[in-house]
Amino acid sequence: MSPPKSTRLPHDERRQQLVLLGLELLGHTPHDQVSIGEIARAAGISKGLLYHYFPTKSDFVVAVLRASRDELERRMAPDLSVQLSAGGRLDASIDAFLAYVEDHATGFLAIARARAGDDEAIRAVLQEGRRRRVSRMVDFAAALAGAERADVESPAMDAAIEGWLSFCEGVVVHWLAGRRDLPRTDVLHLLRQNLLAVYESLAGIDSRPAITRLAEASSRLAAPTPVA
DSSP states (O other): OOOOOOOOOOOOHHHHHHHHHHHHTTTSSOGGGGOHHHHHHHSSHHHHHHHHHHHHHHHHHHHHHHHHHHHHHHOOOOOOTTTTHHHHHHHHHHHHHHHHHHHHHHHHHHHHHHHHHHHHHHHHHHHHHHHHHHHHHHHHHHHHHOOOOOGGGGGGHOOOOOOOOHHHHHHHHHHHHHHSSSSSHHHHHHHHHHHHHHHHHHTTTTTOOOHHHHEEEEEEEEEESOOO
């Protein structure tokens, strides 16, 4: 990647340019293997100028992770101009997630390692992203049950979705590391069916009507499509 020509830009515009560069750079190179000097050279600026926008390398990585999270959420958001069933929306969302991580495989694998790393700021932004994903999956559960969010949310729901997200990360890490031993369609199937099983399992410990409807809807979606 050749460095862009350095020009004088407004502060926010330059900062955004650097974050976009970081999305490209850290999507293909682990953040712990990239130095501030390499980032500055790729941006066509001095290290001193980079430190002006990001006092530490951790600050830069955190900004890039937040931008990456926002882009992933944008891709996974349902296209309201297209009529899809609940199952279709779920499949489209998971497929968008898999497409994104496949395009940024090296960066995703590095992030998976960083979740248990020593950098508190990076761990914090990853945990923030995890909380946002849990919240969105609670929203989807409410929509699937035809209920208000308050009628399905609970500590058990949060814990179950947290577990599913960890399962997703483990499966995707295996898929990206192997690349050829598991087709993407199979990965999507595993993530989809596991989530529906998680939702269905909640009825065993939560007797609220909305959770019963969630379990029933999940069971219907998980059932194999009859062969004509």
